[in-house]
Amino acid sequence: MPKEEPIRQCALTRETKPAEDLLRFALGPDDVLVPDIDARAEGRGVWITLSKEAVAEAARKNVFARSLKQSVTVPPDLALMAMTRLEQRLLGALGLARKAGQLLTGATKVRAAIEKPGIIALFTATDAAPDGRQKMVGAARAMSGNVPTPHFEVLTSVQMGLALGQENVIHAALINGSAAKSALHRADRLHRYMMN
Numbered sequence: 001m002p003k004e005e006p007i008r009q010c011a012l013t014r015e016t017k018p019a020e021d022l023l024r025f026a027l028g029p030d031d032v033l034v035p036d037i038d039a040r041a042e043g044r045g046v047w048i049t050l051s052k053e054a055v056a057e058a059a060r061k062n063v064f065a066r067s068l069k070q071s072v073t074v075p076p077d078l079a080l081m082a083m084t085r086l087e088q089r090l091l092g093a094l095g096l097a098r099k100a101g102q103l104l105t106g107a108t109k110v111r112a113a114i115e116k117p118g119i120i121a122l123f124t125a126t127d128a129a130p131d132g133r134q135k136m137v138g139a140a141r142a143m144s145g146n147v148p149t150p151h152f153e154v155l156t157s158v159q160m161g162l163a164l165g166q167e168n169v170i171h172a173a174l175i176n177g178s179a180a181k182s183a184l185h186r187a188d189r190l191h192r193y194m195m196n
Contacts, residue, residue, distance in 0.1 A: 008024075009047060011046045011058065012054055012058040017049070021049065021050050023055065023082060024041075025045060025047075025078075026042075026045045027043060027044075031070070031072050031073055032073045032075065033046075033072050033073065033078065034081075035081055037082070037086060044068060046063070046064050046067040046068060048063070050192050050193050051192070051193060052079045055079040056079040059076075083190070083194065087154070087155065087190060089190075090154070090183065090189075091155070091159060091163035093179070093182050093186045094123075094164060095164060095165075097174055097179040097182070100179035100180070102174060102176070102177035103174055103180065103183070106169075107132065109173075110171040113173050113175065114136075114140050114149075115143060120149070120174050120176050120180055121152060121183075121184045122151045122172075122173050123154075123171065123187070124136060124151065124170065124171055125153070125157035125168070125171075127157050128153075128170045132171070136171055150187070152191055
């Protein structure tokens with residue numbers, strides 16, 4: 001029987017949602033609020049909709065102190081801090097996928113992989129040239145048929161290159177496997193956080 005998704009309430013909107021659609025914040029040392037990206041920190045936490053704007057608004061409206069019923073120090077760049085931590089988790093997951101042989105990099109390898117079944121996500125650096133991006137995304141669309149391959153533009157070429165131990169990475173593709181699925185999950189959360 002599949003595990004049931006936990007439901008939490010957004011402290012800003014008061015909507016109940018699956019925990020997957022929210023981001024947890026917890027108190028760190030000296031009552032400083034920190035993003036708890038994996039929702040594993042001890043103690044009480046505050047859940048906010050997975051959105052950069054929602055986190056910034058919650059900080060502006062003093063939602064964290066009210067929810068925790070105590071005074072807390074909210075870093076002025078909390079929304080950016082949360083995005084940086086989501087990026088770090090994704091970069092780590094991409095590195096693990098590469099080690100597991102479930103990540104390809106480079107335009108030639110990615111384009112060849114697109115033509116075979118098995119790609120579960122495509123990554124293009126945010127600083128990629130527009131024509132290269134269009135060619136790769138167009139090829140993926142043509143091969144994927146009715147179910148489009150998820151495509152993410154959430155990291156720079158330098159970020160991907162550093163995480164993967166290579167020079168600037170412009171194109172990458174995840175190949176089906178458990179490490180790749182974990183990276184896909186992390187990419188989806190970061191994308192939703194940035195876009196909502």
